[in-house]
Amino acid sequence: MRDKKHGSSVKKQSGRYRQRYKQVMLNRFIFAGIIIIIVLLGTIIGIKKYRAGLDENTKDNKNNSEAVNNNADDENKNNDKNSDKPDNSFVNSAANHKEDGKRIVCIDAGHGGRDVGAEGDGTGYEKDDTLKMALALKSALEKQGVTVYMTRDSDKTVSKEERVQLANDVKADLLVSLHRNEYGDSGVRGFEAWVHSSKPKDSTDAAEKIQNALKNTGYIKNRGVKFGSQTSEEEDLYINNHSVGPSVLLEMGFMSNSDDNNLYRNKTEELADAVGKGIVEWLAAQGL
Numbered sequence: 001m002r003d004k005k006h007g008s009s010v011k012k013q014s015g016r017y018r019q020r021y022k023q024v025m026l027n028r029f030i031f032a033g034i035i036i037i038i039v040l041l042g043t044i045i046g047i048k049k050y051r052a053g054l055d056e057n058t059k060d061n062k063n064n065s066e067a068v069n070n071n072a073d074d075e076n077k078n079n080d081k082n083s084d085k086p087d088n089s090f091v092n093s094a095a096n097h098k099e100d101g102k103r104i105v106c107i108d109a110g111h112g113g114r115d116v117g118a119e120g121d122g123t124g125y126e127k128d129d130t131l132k133m134a135l136a137l138k139s140a141l142e143k144q145g146v147t148v149y150m151t152r153d154s155d156k157t158v159s160k161e162e163r164v165q166l167a168n169d170v171k172a173d174l175l176v177s178l179h180r181n182e183y184g185d186s187g188v189r190g191f192e193a194w195v196h197s198s199k200p201k202d203s204t205d206a207a208e209k210i211q212n213a214l215k216n217t218g219y220i221k222n223r224g225v226k227f228g229s230q231t232s233e234e235e236d237l238y239i240n241n242h243s244v245g246p247s248v249l250l251e252m253g254f255m256s257n258s259d260d261n262n263l264y265r266n267k268t269e270e271l272a273d274a275v276g277k278g279i280v281e282w283l284a285a286q287g288l
Contacts, residue, residue, distance in 0.1 A: 106172035109134035113157025118182035120255025140276030175247035190221035213278035
């Protein structure tokens with residue numbers, strides 16, 4: 001009888017051990033399950049935050065890309081328009097004039113390189129016409145003892161910022177930007193000069209002297225001096241809007257008009273001499 005009782009006791013104890021073991025394992029399983037759930041929740045939250053960050057970065061990158069594309073479009077526009085007003089009150093004033101006896105003119109051949117400019121009637125690119133005129137004008141001015149700086153003297157891409165910066169850095173007495181015009185109506189023709197919308201006296205006088213000299217050639221249609229831009233009298237062309245010293249942007253005939261094209265390309269030297277004469281007269285009027 002004692003052996004039977006002892007065996008029964010051992011079985012009971014063994015059963016309790018198994019039950020306790022099962023409980024311990026169940027508790028461990030539950031604990032492990034809780035840990036896994038916590039980790040999963042943390043991972044999900046982290047992924048959501050990461051995706052939110054990616055979306056924000058994508059939005060920022062898109063905005064930056066659009067800004068870059070807009071800047072590129074502005075650079076390729078025929079007239080380099082920019083309505084932002086620079087933070088200085090010396091725009092197009094004679095503040096750059098020096099007492100060193102030098103007469104400095106910065107010539108800007110519009111467009112260049114990958115920026116071909118206007119194409120007009122398909123007989124050429126604006127970038128080539130402006131460079132040809134710029135080189136001829138440089139020669140005409142240097143014959144008169146004027147120091148000339150060129151924003152480009154070959155077919156290369158130059159940003160509008162670099163163009164104005166050069167003129168400001170060399171303290172040019174005058175910045176002359178050369179362009180060709182274009183219009184949907186091929187019958188529209190003529191030469192015109194553009195000045196800052198505030199109608200600064202120095203720049204306006206320079207533009208008038210240049211236009212009068214061109215008019216005196218007897219073979220151009222003079223469209224006169226204009227202010228602001230083709231879009232608005234209150235919106236300025238980038239060159240005029242960011243030049244510290246006096247500046248004039250010349251639209252020398254319409255590339256969409258065959259008569260203007262023939263005149264411009266066949267009389268480049270004469271036109272350059274006329275522009276140079278107007279500039280020298282203006283410099284003399286400034287006491288330079």
